[in-house]
Amino acid sequence: MGRGQTPATWVPGADGSGFGIEHLPYGVIRSGAWSPRSAVRIGDRGLVLAPLAAAGLLDSVSEADFGALRRALEGPTLNRLLELGRPTWSRLRARLTELLSAGNTEVDDAGIAGDALVPLAEAEALLPIEVGDYVDFYSSIEHASNVGRLLRPEGDPLFPNWRRLPVGYHGRSANVVVSGTPIKRPLGQSAPETPDGPPRFGPESRLDFELEFGFVSGEGPTGGGPIPTAAAGEHIFGFLLVNDWSARAIQAWEYRPLGPFLGKAFATSIAAWITPLEALEPFRVRGRDQDPAPLTYLSDRHWALDLDLEVVLVPAGSGEGGAARETISRTNARGLYWNAAQQLAHATVAGAAVRAGDLFASGTISGSDPGTQGCLLELTRAGEEPLRLGGGVERTFLEDGDEVILSGAGAPGEGRPAITLAEVSGRVAPAS
Amino acid sequence: MGRGQTPATWVPGADGSGFGIEHLPYGVIRSGAWSPRSAVRIGDRGLVLAPLAAAGLLDSVSEADFGALRRALEGPTLNRLLELGRPTWSRLRARLTELLSAGNTEVDDAGIAGDALVPLAEAEALLPIEVGDYVDFYSSIEHASNVGRLLRPEGDPLFPNWRRLPVGYHGRSANVVVSGTPIKRPLGQSAPETPDGPPRFGPESRLDFELEFGFVSGEGPTGGGPIPTAAAGEHIFGFLLVNDWSARAIQAWEYRPLGPFLGKAFATSIAAWITPLEALEPFRVRGRDQDPAPLTYLSDRHWALDLDLEVVLVPAGSGEGGAARETISRTNARGLYWNAAQQLAHATVAGAAVRAGDLFASGTISGSDPGTQGCLLELTRAGEEPLRLGGGVERTFLEDGDEVILSGAGAPGEGRPAITLAEVSGRVAPAS
Numbered sequence: 001m002g003r004g005q006t007p008a009t010w011v012p013g014a015d016g017s018g019f020g021i022e023h024l025p026y027g028v029i030r031s032g033a034w035s036p037r038s039a040v041r042i043g044d045r046g047l048v049l050a051p052l053a054a055a056g057l058l059d060s061v062s063e064a065d066f067g068a069l070r071r072a073l074e075g076p077t078l079n080r081l082l083e084l085g086r087p088t089w090s091r092l093r094a095r096l097t098e099l100l101s102a103g104n105t106e107v108d109d110a111g112i113a114g115d116a117l118v119p120l121a122e123a124e125a126l127l128p129i130e131v132g133d134y135v136d137f138y139s140s141i142e143h144a145s146n147v148g149r150l151l152r153p154e155g156d157p158l159f160p161n162w163r164r165l166p167v168g169y170h171g172r173s174a175n176v177v178v179s180g181t182p183i184k185r186p187l188g189q190s191a192p193e194t195p196d197g198p199p200r201f202g203p204e205s206r207l208d209f210e211l212e213f214g215f216v217s218g219e220g221p222t223g224g225g226p227i228p229t230a231a232a233g234e235h236i237f238g239f240l241l242v243n244d245w246s247a248r249a250i251q252a253w254e255y256r257p258l259g260p261f262l263g264k265a266f267a268t269s270i271a272a273w274i275t276p277l278e279a280l281e282p283f284r285v286r287g288r289d290q291d292p293a294p295l296t297y298l299s300d301r302h303w304a305l306d307l308d309l310e311v312v313l314v315p316a317g318s319g320e321g322g323a324a325r326e327t328i329s330r331t332n333a334r335g336l337y338w339n340a341a342q343q344l345a346h347a348t349v350a351g352a353a354v355r356a357g358d359l360f361a362s363g364t365i366s367g368s369d370p371g372t373q374g375c376l377l378e379l380t381r382a383g384e385e386p387l388r389l390g391g392g393v394e395r396t397f398l399e400d401g402d403e404v405i406l407s408g409a410g411a412p413g414e415g416r417p418a419i420t421l422a423e424v425s426g427r428v429a430p431a432s
Numbered sequence: 433m434g435r436g437q438t439p440a441t442w443v444p445g446a447d448g449s450g451f452g453i454e455h456l457p458y459g460v461i462r463s464g465a466w467s468p469r470s471a472v473r474i475g476d477r478g479l480v481l482a483p484l485a486a487a488g489l490l491d492s493v494s495e496a497d498f499g500a501l502r503r504a505l506e507g508p509t510l511n512r513l514l515e516l517g518r519p520t521w522s523r524l525r526a527r528l529t530e531l532l533s534a535g536n537t538e539v540d541d542a543g544i545a546g547d548a549l550v551p552l553a554e555a556e557a558l559l560p561i562e563v564g565d566y567v568d569f570y571s572s573i574e575h576a577s578n579v580g581r582l583l584r585p586e587g588d589p590l591f592p593n594w595r596r597l598p599v600g601y602h603g604r605s606a607n608v609v610v611s612g613t614p615i616k617r618p619l620g621q622s623a624p625e626t627p628d629g630p631p632r633f634g635p636e637s638r639l640d641f642e643l644e645f646g647f648v649s650g651e652g653p654t655g656g657g658p659i660p661t662a663a664a665g666e667h668i669f670g671f672l673l674v675n676d677w678s679a680r681a682i683q684a685w686e687y688r689p690l691g692p693f694l695g696k697a698f699a700t701s702i703a704a705w706i707t708p709l710e711a712l713e714p715f716r717v718r719g720r721d722q723d724p725a726p727l728t729y730l731s732d733r734h735w736a737l738d739l740d741l742e743v744v745l746v747p748a749g750s751g752e753g754g755a756a757r758e759t760i761s762r763t764n765a766r767g768l769y770w771n772a773a774q775q776l777a778h779a780t781v782a783g784a785a786v787r788a789g790d791l792f793a794s795g796t797i798s799g800s801d802p803g804t805q806g807c808l809l810e811l812t813r814a815g816e817e818p819l820r821l822g823g824g825v826e827r828t829f830l831e832d833g834d835e836v837i838l839s840g841a842g843a844p845g846e847g848r849p850a851i852t853l854a855e856v857s858g859r860v861a862p863a864s
């Protein structure tokens with residue numbers, strides 16, 4: 001908020017923070033007063049929703065079953081809210097916007113502002129969802145092309161299917177963790193030094209991050225069934241940053257012919273706060289051209305998201321003030337070749353069932369210019385060209401103690417508020 | 433039970449049925465009297481466990497928290513029982529064996545036999561677990577070699593990693609269904625007719641079954657961590673037959689480079705009854721030689737299971753009596769190259785977290801002789817050599833209305849009771 005503008009919310013410090021009233025991302029927090037409960041973030045506070053429901057302030061949200069929303073908000077994750085579906089999500093967001101607007105005194109009048117509005121400095125943001133299935137796509141053509149060139153220099157970097165469907169695979173949902181969780185370097189097999197020798201075994205030598213953007217779903221059609229691109233908005237609850245940590249040496253040895261397994265199954269970090277679809281509407285733009293034109297069920301280019309993304313690396317041993325932190329990649333989510341509606345339509349076309357709390361991630365997001373790649377494999381050309389950081393520090397892959405922070409924002413402009421995506425951080429811990 | 437032998441259990445008809453007192457597999461049933469509840473199968477009845485706990489008959493099973501088992505048995509799936517871990521599982525099994533033994537009158541004395549012992553003809557056997565993560569391995573060397581030869585005739589059928597680690601990938605847990613669930617033929621993309629043409633789209637033309645054997649886990653180490661082969665028995669609850677239905681044309685087009693996605697994500701059928709690890713102890717044998725010797729963390733050959741397996745195909749249009757049903761494959765689980773302890777050790781070596789209710793399947797089980805292959809892809813050499821069934825019926829892949837029934841048994845012998853694995857059936861329904 002510029003000086004002299006009318007405040008948008010009565011919550012101090014929230015206007016213009018990137019977590020203003022136009023954003024209201026959902027998460028789960030725990031504090032001295034609260035066991036894990038659903039909340040929306042506004043400024044540097046979490047607004048716990050259960051006391052609002054208990055005080056009757058959310059009664060207008062439920063059209064039929066007045067108890068369903070209240071029960072959903074008493075769960076330790078967002079899953080039960082996700083089960084309630086788009087109409088409830090939209091009414092809840094509208095009502096929360098009303099309650100938090102400047103001049104609205106209902107929360108204060110109910111005498112619950114002190115309890116419900118928790119400073120995040122005094123709370124812990126937990127994993128917001130219990131993930132059902134986790135699908136990871138491969139939807140950046142720059143990333144897929146770069147990786148293809150590095151791994152298969154002899155042939156076409158993209159397989160013939162790549163431009164025809166959003167390639168993806170299932171990851172391990174049990175290892176999805178919230179931002180801030182330490183990432184233990186995995187142990188595992190990698191390729192032998194000589195063709196007939198035994199595989200190497202030990203701590204992963206090529207630990208990498210992957211800058212991704214993902215979405216969390218509500219339920220799909222009962223029993224499984226296609227979600228057409230036109231219905232994506234009914235099923236997509238919101239978006240969040242994802243770091244799909246990758247063990248490149250493990251992956252390179254294991255992945256043929258059934259794809260990544262352990263190299264992607266030790267940790268996937270997600271943001272603590274999920275940005276609702278509505279908050280991103282001002283940033284929806286027409287996506288890039290797709291040539292050849294995709295099949296009809298994948299035909300929808302109106303889901304690109306104009307969001308700036310960046311990766312900060314804080315090398316091990318940096319000063320407490322983070323003096324040596326460096327931005328090592330800057331890109332934008334709008335460059336993704338396949339969008340969320342296409343991903344969801346493809347994932348469900350053959351009958352896959354979708355549950356509330358499923359996670360779908362984009363795959364690494366890379367641009368075409370230097371410094372826009374979303375993982376070290378690309379930024380260092382598979383370790384051939386080390387990143388030179390300040391103070392003479394170099395990196396090919398991640399070292400123990402390194403911290404990676406993914407962040408993103410929608411730039412304010414005509415009709416666009418400032419939106420800051422909740423960051424995803426993780427520091428590498430030694431193998432054990 | 434032969435004539436004149438002493439009965440082993442007081443439950444009529446159970447002795448010698450393959451579901452005798454030596455077996456006692458776990459499942460979940462629903463009946464007129466019972467909402468979904470955990471049960472063990474004995475003969476053609478399900479013994480619901482909650483009323484036993486309520487009557488105090490299971491108090492000796494709980495060493496510390498007397499309420500935990502009772503609450504676990506009131507859940508709609510086995511997951512909460514699975515969370516309690518091996519010591520509780522073993523004590524529960526010992527106590528149930530005692531209660532069901534011939535001459536024991538405790539259930540009768542408590543006046544609950546009529547309520548707790550439900551004829552399965554009057555009940556529905558439901559999906560027994562809520563699956564956390566589903567991992568599918570590729571552990572039959574005959575299967576992997578056959579498929580390699582069919583798909584990559586120019587090279588070595590096995591990639592260099594195959595003999596070094598149990599290759600696997602994550603499947604879609606939301607689409608795990610219980611035996612008897614109709615299997616809708618998936619729709620999807622398959623390879624274009626010409627290299628530059630659009631992909632084909634429509635009902636899968638090469639729908640296949642896969643004969644697999646799997647296990648269900650309790651919890652792994654907190655926060656994720658390796659489960660050594662020597663500790664496998666602490667974490668493996670039991671085994672069950674699995675049909676990993678496969679859409680071969682979808683899979684062949686989509687699978688590079690990240691592995692199977694939609695071709696394996698529309699349905700995976702599992703048995704309704706999970707055979708406890710202890711019931712299979714008499715069938716544990718030393719497994720086949722592994723050359724080269726696997727790395728130390730994979731070194732354990734004592735988990736092969738001598739169980740006969742077979743696949744019955746009931747072609748569409750067969751008479752009501754199933755006159756045309758034919759056994760199209762016979763094999764044995766002991767031939768698997770990688771065993772369950774090795775699979776679990778590998779799956780967790782890099783830090784993957786294991787939850788109660790995770791499902792790990794073997795991959796297709798094939799032998800080396802004709803008629804021992806566990807899927808149509810192999811049995812028909814990718815459709816080149818149709819199976820000739822009775823009545824002039826031929827099959828390359830599955831047609832709408834075809835039913836596939838997987839079954840298995842441990843052959844009785846010295847110290848071995850007769851154990852019948854619960855079957856897995858599914859009938860193909862048309863695409864829609």
